[in-house]
Amino acid sequence: xxxxxxxxxxxxxxxxxxxxxxxxxxxxxxxxxxxxxxxxxxxxxxxxxxxxxxxxxxxxxxxxxxxxxxxxxxxxxxxxxxxxxxxxxxxxxxxxxxxxxxxxxxxxxxxxxxxxxxxxxxxxxxxxxxxxxxxxxxxxxxxxxxxxxxxxxxxxxxxxxxxxxxxxxxxxxxxxxxxxxxxxxxxxxxxxxxxxxxxxxxxxxxxxxxxxxxxxxxxxxxxxxxxxxxxxxxxxxxxxxxxxxxxxxxxxxxxxxxxxxxxxxxxxxxxxxxxxxxxxxxxxxxxxxxxxxxxxxxxxxxxxxxxxxxxxxxxxxxxxxxxxxxxxxxxxxxxx
Ligand SMILES: NC(=O)c1ccc[n+]([C@@H]2O[C@H](COP(=O)([O-])OP(=O)(O)OC[C@H]3O[C@@H](n4cnc5c(N)ncnc54)[C@H](OP(=O)(O)O)[C@@H]3O)[C@@H](O)[C@H]2O)c1
Numbered sequence: 001x002x003x004x005x006x007x008x009x010x011x012x013x014x015x016x017x018x019x020x021x022x023x024x025x026x027x028x029x030x031x032x033x034x035x036x037x038x039x040x041x042x043x044x045x046x047x048x049x050x051x052x053x054x055x056x057x058x059x060x061x062x063x064x065x066x067x068x069x070x071x072x073x074x075x076x077x078x079x080x081x082x083x084x085x086x087x088x089x090x091x092x093x094x095x096x097x098x099x100x101x102x103x104x105x106x107x108x109x110x111x112x113x114x115x116x117x118x119x120x121x122x123x124x125x126x127x128x129x130x131x132x133x134x135x136x137x138x139x140x141x142x143x144x145x146x147x148x149x150x151x152x153x154x155x156x157x158x159x160x161x162x163x164x165x166x167x168x169x170x171x172x173x174x175x176x177x178x179x180x181x182x183x184x185x186x187x188x189x190x191x192x193x194x195x196x197x198x199x200x201x202x203x204x205x206x207x208x209x210x211x212x213x214x215x216x217x218x219x220x221x222x223x224x225x226x227x228x229x230x231x232x233x234x235x236x237x238x239x240x241x242x243x244x245x246x247x248x249x250x251x252x253x254x255x256x257x258x259x260x261x262x263x264x265x266x267x268x269x270x271x272x273x274x275x276x277x278x279x280x281x282x283x284x285x286x287x288x289x290x291x292x293x294x295x296x297x298x299x300x301x302x303x304x305x306x307x308x309x310x311x312x313x314x315x316x317x318x319x320x321x322x323x324x325x326x327x328x329x330x331x332x333x334x335x336x
Contacts, residue, residue, distance in 0.1 A: 001023050002018060002117050003021050003117065004019070005017055005062055006057050006062075006063045008060050009058075010048055010050060013320055015048070018316075023118055024118055025120075027075045027076075028077050031075070031081055031126060032119075033089070035068070035114050035117060036068060037068055037138070037333055038067035038115050039139045039144070039332065040066075042259070043108075054109065058110065061110070062108075063108050064115040065108035065114070066139055066143050067113070067115070068129055068135045068136075069087065069114075069336070070085070081123055086128065086138065089107060089119070089121045089142060090107075090291060092107075092285060093122070094122075096289065097288065100284050107142075136335060137305045140171065140175075140333065141294070145294060146286040147258060149291075150285065150286040151172075151234050151256035152179040152183065153293075160185070161186075163225060163229075164176070164231065165187075165232070165245070165248055166190075167189070167190050167234065167235065167236050167241060167245075168190070168236060169329050174200070174330045174331075177189065178204070178306075179297070179303075180232075181204040182297065188230060192211060193210070194208075209221070218244035228250050229253060230253060233249060233253070235257050238260035239262055239263050239264065240261075240263055240266065241261075241262055249272075252278065254278065255278065255280045256283050308327075313336045315334075319332050
């Protein structure tokens with residue numbers, strides 16, 4: 001089979017190589033999946049350059065956590081799936097339900113990922129795709145989709161009539177927009193681009209703020225909500241956005257802490273959150289039970305992931321380059 005690897009100690013896309021490997025064989029409780037599509041997350045860029053939390057990849061590693069495909073063989077004792085089923089792998093290995101206890105192994109680093117023609121998944125680490133989704137759409141779910149679901153539905157418990165703030169128009173944020181709208185909420189968004197805000201409006205965004213033109217967007221959110229603030233912030237910016245997220249928050253509101261787009265370090269004063277009686281909830285992707293609940297909601301609500309561009313397998317490098325170009329709106333997918 002053909003597979004991409006990130007070479008040990010990868011520091012740049014020059015370390016992304018297409019190789020030939022023997023076809024893997026499923027063992028007991030495992031599925032052999034012909035991957036049909038994979039998608040790229042912000043995290044995958046950081047893994048390429050060695051800037052992810054765990055440092056550089058310590059061995060040649062198949063990249064990308066998120067993919068979808070078709071079961072072509074099953075190992076002994078498999079009971080959850082059969083040949084022909086359409087599946088996606090979970091982001092974390094072995095996290096079926098409950099809280100994120102202990103250190104979890106993630107696909108795409110340190111465990112091998114899905115940018116390969118054939119991948120072996122433990123059946124406990126796979127879910128069925130919503131029937132109405134293509135493989136390309138299904139490949140967007142394991143990290144970006146589930147993180148947004150976890151934040152909006154499981155952590156914030158967004159209700160009809162609530163107001164939700166999303167940041168940027170990348171993978172997690174556009175899923176958050178869709179899940180918040182399906183929950184009956186009003187959504188306000190910030191973005192670097194008026195054109196992207198206009199596209200987001202077509203997905204249900206009510207009001208957009210260009211954070212380049214309006215760097216004090218926390219004040220602007222307060223004005224737009226008549227001084228009440230938003231009930232929930234889906235916080236993907238991190239240290240550079242947290243102070244304004246607190247400013248934008250309503251009394252008793254909640255911030256779902258997800259991302260680090262503005263960097264890892266900061267010294268945000270927590271006092272405004274205290275005075276508002278607000279709370280913060282750390283979100284780390286999600287477990288398989290959440291993934292299955294999300295897929296039911298996606299099916300019932302007819303939700304389709306927002307795909308910006310699909311690249312062919314041979315052009316994986318170009319897909320990575322596009323994902324980090326700043327032009328991104330939603331997800332970048334590689335068809336396999
Ligand atoms: N905790 C977890 O389990 C978890 C899971 C998934 C992702 N994450 C994190 O969540 C973040 C988003 O991931 P992603 O894969 O959705 O990213 P992505 O698809 O690459 O989206 C990036 C987009 O975010 C916007 N952006 C960039 N810098 C910003 C800033 N300072 N303030 C506001 N918006 C900004 C830009 O949109 P505009 O051009 O529209 O401004 C950019 O296109 C990353 O930090 C990632 O590591 C964490």
